[in-house]
Amino acid sequence: MAGGQYTDGVPAPPPFLFDLDGTLADTLADLTASTNHVRARRDLPPLDAAAVRSFVGDGARALLRRALAPVLPADTAAAEADLDAAFADYCAHHDRQCTVHARPFPGVRAHLEQLAARGHRLAVVTNKPSRFAVPIVRHLRLDDLLPVVVGGDTLAEKKPAPAPLWFALERLGAPRTAGTMVGDGLPDLRAARAAGLGAIACLFGYGDPAALRREGADAYWRAFGVPADQHG
Numbered sequence: 001m002a003g004g005q006y007t008d009g010v011p012a013p014p015p016f017l018f019d020l021d022g023t024l025a026d027t028l029a030d031l032t033a034s035t036n037h038v039r040a041r042r043d044l045p046p047l048d049a050a051a052v053r054s055f056v057g058d059g060a061r062a063l064l065r066r067a068l069a070p071v072l073p074a075d076t077a078a079a080e081a082d083l084d085a086a087f088a089d090y091c092a093h094h095d096r097q098c099t100v101h102a103r104p105f106p107g108v109r110a111h112l113e114q115l116a117a118r119g120h121r122l123a124v125v126t127n128k129p130s131r132f133a134v135p136i137v138r139h140l141r142l143d144d145l146l147p148v149v150v151g152g153d154t155l156a157e158k159k160p161a162p163a164p165l166w167f168a169l170e171r172l173g174a175p176r177t178a179g180t181m182v183g184d185g186l187p188d189l190r191a192a193r194a195a196g197l198g199a200i201a202c203l204f205g206y207g208d209p210a211a212l213r214r215e216g217a218d219a220y221w222r223a224f225g226v227p228a229d230q231h232g
Helices: 029-041 049-055 060-067 077-098 106-118 130-139 162-173 186-195 211-214
Strands: 016-020 121-124 146-152 180-185 198-202 219-223
Touching: 016 162, 029 049, 029 077, 049 060, 060 077, 077 130, 106 121, 106 211, 121 162, 121 198, 130 146, 162 186, 180 186, 186 198, 186 211, 198 211
Parallel strands: 016 121, 016 180, 121 146, 180 198, 198 219
Antiparallel strands: none
C-alpha cells in the first residue's frame, strides 16, 4: 500500500482502519441481549446468537429491522415509526449492556502495538452508533492505540460509503490515498474499494467467509493479524 505523508523525504507508514464488532471485539453476547430485550417487549421469542450474528454489520437500526421483521407494518411510515421506538428501547438497554460481555479477540492488543511501534496510525471505523463504540473501545483498553473512533452516526453516511474512511484518515492526519480497512463484513470491503484503499477480510468474525472470499480482498486473516492460507 502507498505510504502517507512524507517526513524528511520518507513516506509515513500507511494507516490501518478497523471495524469493531467481529473484528476487534467479540460483542455478540451483548448484541444478542439487547436485541432480545427489544423483541421481548414486542412479545417475540428470543433469537439465538447465530441468528443475531447474521443481522450484524449494517448498524443497530438495520439489525432491529431484521430482528423485528415479523411484526413490522407493511406501511413504510408506520414501520419507520415502530423502528424509531424499537431503536430507543435498544439504546436504553445497550447503554448498560454494551460492555458487559465485550472482549477483544485474541492477539488484538499485541498486533495493534506492533503496528503502532512501526509508525502506523490506527483508527476504528464502525457502523455501530458512537454512543456504544467509544465506551467499548475504552472498555477493551484500546483507546490509547485507537485515538480516533468513527461511528455509524458520525456522518450522514456509513459503510459501505467511503466517507467514514476518509473522515478517519483526515482525523489521523493522513491523506485519502493511503491506508487499509480491516473488517469482517461486506460493507468493510466495499467501503475500502470505494475509498481507493486496501482491504483485509477477517474470516473469524461475524461475516460469511465464503461471501468475503467472493467479494475479494487484498488479504485474509484466519485470526486477528494471522494470515489465512489460500483456503483458510
